[in-house]
Amino acid sequence: xxxxxxxxxxxxxxxxxxxxxxHWLTRQHGRLSTVAKGARRPKSPFRGIIDxxxxxxxxxxxxxxxxxxALREVKLINTHSSLHQDIKRLQLLAYATRLLEKCxxxxxxxxxxxxxxxxxxxxxxxxxxxxxxxxxxxxKLLNELGxxxxxxxxxxxxxxxxxxxxxxxxxxxxxxxxxxxxxxAEKLSKFLEEFIQHNLEHAPKGRSQLLSL
Numbered sequence: 001x002x003x004x005x006x007x008x009x010x011x012x013x014x015x016x017x018x019x020x021x022x023h024w025l026t027r028q029h030g031r032l033s034t035v036a037k038g039a040r041r042p043k044s045p046f047r048g049i050i051d052x053x054x055x056x057x058x059x060x061x062x063x064x065x066x067x068x069x070a071l072r073e074v075k076l077i078n079t080h081s082s083l084h085q086d087i088k089r090l091q092l093l094a095y096a097t098r099l100l101e102k103c104x105x106x107x108x109x110x111x112x113x114x115x116x117x118x119x120x121x122x123x124x125x126x127x128x129x130x131x132x133x134x135x136x137x138x139x140k141l142l143n144e145l146g147x148x149x150x151x152x153x154x155x156x157x158x159x160x161x162x163x164x165x166x167x168x169x170x171x172x173x174x175x176x177x178x179x180x181x182x183x184x185a186e187k188l189s190k191f192l193e194e195f196i197q198h199n200l201e202h203a204p205k206g207r208s209q210l211l212s213l
Contacts, residue, residue, distance in 0.1 A: 159184030
């Protein structure tokens with residue numbers, strides 16, 4: 001029996017001259033990999049509706065023998081086309097994808113994380129990247145996974161601890177309206193980098209480049 005779920009395209013790679021492997025973030029199944037047979041053919045029903053960061057309702061048939069499942073149908077919800085025109089937004093989302101992949105196992109339900117990514121995509125359709133969005137994504141993801149960075153850590157100043165508390169609960173629009181002092185933001189950035197390195201062995205590449213934009 002086919003299964004249906006809301007999904008976001010995280011990665012795409014060729015499988016053959018005619019087919020693709022598509023890596024998704026789904027509500028019910030977490031990170032999921034599917035084979036889109038014939039997707040590279042000009043007359044494929046998948047043509048034009050599978051691309052990086054597209055949001056869709058998909059159906060797939062689970063494989064009994066591998067982690068690659070058969071993609072059956074894709075109903076496009078949102079292409080987030082403006083994201084593909086801005087390198088800063090793409091760099092933020094590429095880092096978010098790498099961090100997500102580092103933190104999670106395939107095919108474990110991640111409804112909260114799907115909501116974090118989906119709302120971030122919608123926000124970035126209309127708003128530019130800010131460093132606070134990077135910190136907020138890290139904090140929200142870590143909290144969702146149960147790693148909750150402690151507000152009482154000695155490495156945090158009063159300002160940086162308050163900022164972290166705000167970033168953990170505010171929505172994306174409110175986060176971009178914050179005006180933290182530079183010292184507090186820098187201490188929080190260093191603390192989060194060290195916290196991620198300690199818990200995940202190393203931070204995914206691209207963070208420093210992203211924050212220097």
